[in-house]
Amino acid sequence: MSLEVLVFIIFNGLLYGMFLFMLSSGLTLIFGMMGILNFAHASFFMIGAYLGYQISENINFWIALIFAPMLVGIMGAMIEKYGLRNIHKYGHIAELLFTFGLFYIIEEMVQLIWGKTPVPYKVPEILNFPLIEISGMSYPAYSMFRLVISLLIFLAIYRVLAKTKTGLIIKASLTNPNMVAALGHNVPRVFSNVFGFGCALAGLAGVLAGNVIGTEPSMALLLGPIVFVVVVTGGLGSIKGALVASIIIGLIQTLTISMEYDLNSLINYLGFQIDINSTINHFTSLTLSQLSPIVPYILLIIVLIARPRGLFGKRDV
Amino acid sequence: MKKIIFTLISFGCLIIFYACEKKETKGPIKIAAIEPLSGPYAAVGKDIIEGIIYSADVINQNGGVNGRMIEIIPMDNAMKAEKTTELLRKAIDDGIRFVTQGGGSSHALNIIKQLEKYNSRNPGKEILYLNNSAVTTSFTNKDCTFFHFRFDSNVDMKVAGLVSHMSKDNSVKKVYLFNQNYVYGQTFRETATRMINNKAPDIKIVGDELIQPFGKIQDFTPYVTKIKLSGADSVLTGNWGPDAFRFVNALKDAGVKVKLFGIYISQPAGMAAMEKNLLFNDVIVVKEFNPTNSKAPNWYKEYEAGHLDAVGYTPDADRFRFMLEMFKNAIEQTNSFEPLDIAYALEGMEGRSIDGGKVIMRKDDHQIHFDMQALLLVDKTDQSIIYRNQDFDMSYSNVGNIPVKDITLDTSCNMKRPK
Structure with missing residues (x-):
């Protein structure tokens, strides 16, 4: 594998990782600060993609890029204010069930409005060209655009949380909500805003990715589980953790696809041989690239066993 | 008073049930069509169902079958094999005696296995399975059953056609096999490996x-990178649905040049997603006919125009038409609506082909046989590909005929025939 190709693979891994980050950074805030295991998080991502499609059809992509996430954010904040907040007193199970139901409601609503088949959401013409060429393979301009936007988003969130008073209040509301309330801050409103902001981030991820991966009603279901892997691996409530975990998962998944090694090659290397017709060969002949879809979940299990608080988490899951 | 109302309602229900029961033998011939109508594969399933419904409508407009109409009952399996099993059971409970399915061989296998049991345990109530597109070879070989009829050429036949075409193409030296990991994709891969080694060393x-x-x-993209690294000049793939469309787009985005050989790469459901990306690389598929041939006979032109009117696109597959035509002929020949009689009549039956070639249902294994064509996607030269009222300004160009004798293969099928 030449160095140039490795660079290409790393770029792709980074892109996928940053996409996961955008998708899950909102959830890590919500999960970490409010303790709400939001099953419907990926649904907000889906709404973002559909709104992105609808607005770019009717107006243009750039307006969609700004307003679709805002709409999703407002929607999220409303759901928190009029739904989740009332249920909060019944504990986490009630909240969990609420978001679980929400997931199905959103999926059905999307199907009612936009139909069950994928909608033709297109990459904007102006960004639809190959940007750079590395040893015979080109990297699309739109991918670079997505990469840059997600990096900017990370820097923005990180700065707000670490350097501003708002970040301070948010962090304080997480650990000592009563004290923050006693100091005169409106804690429920902080929660509402954080929830809305988290949803808006997922919505933005949807606008940026919907035209690449395809916008259809099962996209939330397909991406739902991986989001939790990122949040748990990175550590609850840690934006830095979400970033690192996303990139690790992105790189590992992209790299494992490129590898043709299987257990047989290791066994042969050690000087043993497996009968091709034996049952055990079914398992030992699985290549790393075939296993790549489950790699993130293996990572999840390892992290939960070895370090339950995740890479950068301050408390256990 | 309550009692009277209750009695009246019960009586009313009885009458309704009786009426419905009676309708089953006099009303339409119901065919359950189990395909994905939601999820990523919904577009493909919808096309299959619409094609079959249109084909049934044409028969119905010409007086139906022995005075009865054909009614297609769409059922959504969301591309989940366990759901197919559940829906088939529901169809059986509803008294439906005919089922058609095609999207996904894992689903087809479920239906075959389930019906094998059901039909042997319920003589006189058998269910007939009209397989419209599930092409895994074993269904007409070691897994063959009497009540299964396949109206599409199987993987071995298609791959035989593709490999014979590839062997004539001097630019094909290094090929990359790219398939989906389930019963159909695995079959495609095994067959392709075997046939390339034997016929095109x-x-x-x-x-x-x-x-x-x-x-x-x-x-x-990671897969595209891998293909580029392997130095392949062509890719042989059985992929269908989004697994094919996204692959075509990723090749274009990464600017990787290879020849693509396949069966379903240019499925209409993916046209809007791929558009001219399909022309970035040479895409060659094998089909039972050329959907953009303007020289088709008049009766077919009429059928095609009606299809375009009804659903907004021209047929991309011809098999839904001859499947129901043969089904109709079988009923008319035997003068019976019983699956058992229809099945016997279908054995060895000939269908009507567009270009005068043979379409024949082989008796030994219930596998249809027809001539195929290797088609290359090109900028519009003849009739244009139209899908959902959008003109894609592309045509298929015939780059090779594959006569049926080249793809007639032995079968290991040894089925039990009832009666």
């Missing part, structure tokens, strides 16, 4: 990939 297989199927993979 000059072609080297430089890569062999089985991917997680059914739209789970969003980004195909």
Whole structure:
């Protein structure tokens, strides 16, 4: 594998990782600060993609890029204010069930409005060209655009949380909500805003990715589980953790696809041989690239066993 | 008073039930069509169902079958094999005696296995399975059953056609196999490996990939990188639905040049997603006919125009038409609506082909046989590909005929015939 190709693979891994980050950074805030295991998080991502499609059809992509996430954010904040907040007193199970139901409601609503088949959401013409060429393979301009936007988003969130008073209040509301309330801050409103902001981030991820991966009603279901892997691996409530975990998962998944090694090659290397017709060969002949879809979940299990608080988490899951 | 109302309601229900029961033998001939109508594969399933419904409508407009109409009952399996099993049971409970399915061989296998049991345990109430597109070879070989009829050529036949075409193409030296990891994709891969080694030993297989199927993979760029690295000049793939469309787009985005050989790469459901990306690489598929041939006979032109009117696109597959035509002929020949009689009549039956070639249902294994064509996608030269009222300004160009004798293969089928 030449160095140039490795660079290409790393770029792709980074892109996928940053996409996961955008998708899950909102959830890590919500999960970490409010303790709400939001099953419907990926649904907000889906709404973002559909709104992105609808607005770019009717107006243009750039307006969609700004307003679709805002709409999703407002929607999220409303759901928190009029739904989740009332249920909060019944504990986490009630909240969990609420978001679980929400997931199905959103999926059905999307199907009612936009139909069950994928909608033709297109990459904007102006960004639809190959940007750079590395040893015979080109990297699309739109991918670079997505990469840059997600990096900017990370820097923005990180700065707000670490350097501003708002970040301070948010962090304080997480650990000592009563004290923050006693100091005169409106804690429920902080929660509402954080929830809305988290949803808006997922919505933005949807606008940026919907035209690449395809916008259809099962996209939330397909991406739902991986989001939790990122949040748990990175550590609850840690934006830095979400970033690192996303990139690790992105790189590992992209790299494992490129590898043709299987257990047989290791066994042969050690000087043993497996009968091709034996049952055990079914398992030992699985290549790393075939296993790549489950790699993130293996990572999840390892992290939960070895370090339950995740890479950068301050408390256990 | 309550009692009277209750009695009246019960009586009313009885009458309704009786009426419905009676309708089953006099009303339409119901065919359950189990396909994905939601999820990533919904577009493909919808096309199959619409094609079959239109084909049934044409028969109905010409007086139906022995005075009865054909009614297609769409059922959505969301591309989940266990759901197919559940829906088939529901169809049986509803008294439906005919089922058709095609999207996904894992589903087809479920139906075959389930009906094998059901039909042997319920003589006189058998269910007939009209397989419209599930092409895994074993269904007409070791897994063959009497009540299964396949109206599409199987993987072995299609791959035989593709490999014979590839062996004539001097630019094909290194081929990469790219398939979905389930019963159909595995069959495609095995057959392709075997046939390339036997029939085209000059072609080297430089890569062999089985991917997680059914739209789970969003980004195909890593696979494209791998193909580029392998130095392949062509890719042989059985992929269909989003697993094919996203792959075509990823090749275009990464600017990787290879020849693509396949069966379903240019499925109409993916046209809007791929558009002219389909022309970036040479895409060659094998089909039972050329959907953009303007020289088709008049009766077919009429059928095509009606299809365009009804659903907004011209047929991309011809098999839904001859499947129901043969089904109709079988009923008319035997003068019976019983699946058992129809099945016997279908054996060895000939269908009507567009270009005068033979379409014949082989008796030994219930596998249809017809001439195929190798088609290359090109900028519009003849009739244009139209899908959902959008003109894609592309045509298929015939780059080779594959006569039926080249793809007639032996079968290991040894089925038990009832009666």
